[in-house]
Amino acid sequence: MILEDQAQRTRRQFLASTSLGIGSAAMASLLSGAKYEGTPAVKRVIYLAMSGGPSHVDMFDEKPLLRKKAGEELPASVRDGQRLTTMTAKQSKLALLPAHKPFKRFGKSGMNLSTMIPHLGSVADDFTLIRSMYTEAINHSPATSYILTGSQIAGRPSMGAWATYGLGSENENIPSYVVLTSRDQENTCGQLFFDHYWGSGFLPSKFQGVKFRSQGDPVLYLSNPDKVTRPQRRRLLADLAELNSIHHEAYQDPEIEARIAQYEMAFRMQASVPELTDIASEPQHVKDLYGPDVDRPGSFARNCLQARRLAERGSRFIQVMHAGWDQHNNIPTQLEIQCRDTDQPAAGLMKDLKQRGLLEDTLVIYGGEFGRTPFCQGNITAAKYGRDHHNRCFSTIIAGGGVKGGHVHGHTDDYGYNITDADGNLLKANKHAYKEGAVHVHDLQATILQQLGIDHTALTYKYQGRRFRLTDVHGHVVKSILA
Numbered sequence: 001m002i003l004e005d006q007a008q009r010t011r012r013q014f015l016a017s018t019s020l021g022i023g024s025a026a027m028a029s030l031l032s033g034a035k036y037e038g039t040p041a042v043k044r045v046i047y048l049a050m051s052g053g054p055s056h057v058d059m060f061d062e063k064p065l066l067r068k069k070a071g072e073e074l075p076a077s078v079r080d081g082q083r084l085t086t087m088t089a090k091q092s093k094l095a096l097l098p099a100h101k102p103f104k105r106f107g108k109s110g111m112n113l114s115t116m117i118p119h120l121g122s123v124a125d126d127f128t129l130i131r132s133m134y135t136e137a138i139n140h141s142p143a144t145s146y147i148l149t150g151s152q153i154a155g156r157p158s159m160g161a162w163a164t165y166g167l168g169s170e171n172e173n174i175p176s177y178v179v180l181t182s183r184d185q186e187n188t189c190g191q192l193f194f195d196h197y198w199g200s201g202f203l204p205s206k207f208q209g210v211k212f213r214s215q216g217d218p219v220l221y222l223s224n225p226d227k228v229t230r231p232q233r234r235r236l237l238a239d240l241a242e243l244n245s246i247h248h249e250a251y252q253d254p255e256i257e258a259r260i261a262q263y264e265m266a267f268r269m270q271a272s273v274p275e276l277t278d279i280a281s282e283p284q285h286v287k288d289l290y291g292p293d294v295d296r297p298g299s300f301a302r303n304c305l306q307a308r309r310l311a312e313r314g315s316r317f318i319q320v321m322h323a324g325w326d327q328h329n330n331i332p333t334q335l336e337i338q339c340r341d342t343d344q345p346a347a348g349l350m351k352d353l354k355q356r357g358l359l360e361d362t363l364v365i366y367g368g369e370f371g372r373t374p375f376c377q378g379n380i381t382a383a384k385y386g387r388d389h390h391n392r393c394f395s396t397i398i399a400g401g402g403v404k405g406g407h408v409h410g411h412t413d414d415y416g417y418n419i420t421d422a423d424g425n426l427l428k429a430n431k432h433a434y435k436e437g438a439v440h441v442h443d444l445q446a447t448i449l450q451q452l453g454i455d456h457t458a459l460t461y462k463y464q465g466r467r468f469r470l471t472d473v474h475g476h477v478v479k480s481i482l483a
Helices: 004-006 011-017 022-029 064-068 118-122 140-149 159-168 230-251 255-276 284-290 301-311 331-356 443-452
Strands: 046-052 103-108 111-114 127-135 177-183 210-212 317-323 360-368 394-400 407-409 461-463 466-467
Touching: 022 111, 046 140, 046 159, 046 301, 046 331, 064 230, 103 118, 111 118, 118 331, 127 443, 140 443, 159 177, 159 210, 159 443, 177 301, 230 255, 255 301, 284 331, 301 317, 301 331, 331 360, 394 443
Parallel strands: 046 317, 046 360, 127 407, 177 210, 177 317
Antiparallel strands: 103 111, 127 394, 360 394, 461 466
């Protein structure tokens, strides 16, 4: 049968099995794709992706002028022709909307944050707050794809896939790249979590994120079928690996090797994952760090605790995604609920990592795909109103190894609409012309890779005749936030 198969091989299959084969070239590049910049500052990343666009002017970037001029029209000179979404483009008035709750100073650094996020305020001295993030994307899925994969078009490798491709695994018994998802309990937000947010794109599929579920087996088909024992499963996988090895020898397809590796990982996970996801052994004082929702499977609080457990066991990239930040018409009710549900768990994660000595070699990012407009969507005098998407400036928290604590990076104008320099002059930054102070999504990606010890310009993969990278042909390391 095998001889018959070899006799029927095509010219394309022959070329694939030789030194010219793209499979051989791709696998060989796994050991040389990343360029290290000395000693890495961190070993792993925990990305708290707040899906929907947290409002920077309500949470992180106080603008007293919005309260002073509440209800007045946003000056056309401030908007400067920016395109709006279809949800506000036809509004007769873009009325300025003040922050939902007061701000106050936190920590020794005196960082100014909303009183809706007091727990994050309690760890303000441990993180840098970037107020000058920006992106070109104006809608959720393209913007989320952009910040997580480097492209607004779905299909590129995600940041976690790039990181595990470049650095490999620290623990062969658990996935290097894990994804945990949650959403607001009120189901007010229609944002979906698409698989390409943690996909491997054109990288071998072994680098894609493994999504843990909150109900049933954490990973589909983790348990053996009824009456199938673990020794039987071991023998079955050994036979299957032998057949796949014969197939790989004939075709040199890297996906066959990835399939073998994934079967083996699945077998090891049968022993490691149940213990990993069982938080019964966690002391109550540790659970209390994450807040009262930690015992509810699938909650953001539970996922933050799971992220810490993954981090201490050797996962390389942990992506914790929470939907519910899309307050187009419910800012007066839902924003404070979102802050309450996520504030303590995010801060608790940083505290827990720090007390275990893990924060010094872990990078924690907290932020959305864009911000929200300083003007009102809808009628400011109505019972229901909110804020639209805003991409010209938004805020992101970054904490951990090699990052300054109690530091604020970047400035925005008095309306929270545009990025400025320290003197209030508009920067008008774009990804083609880097300007110190403004942080494009590619700059954030470059900085994350830098902290992992990778030169973002050297971590590449050849696909369809071109060498691709996470940051495309852009990106600058934001050195001023590094300790």
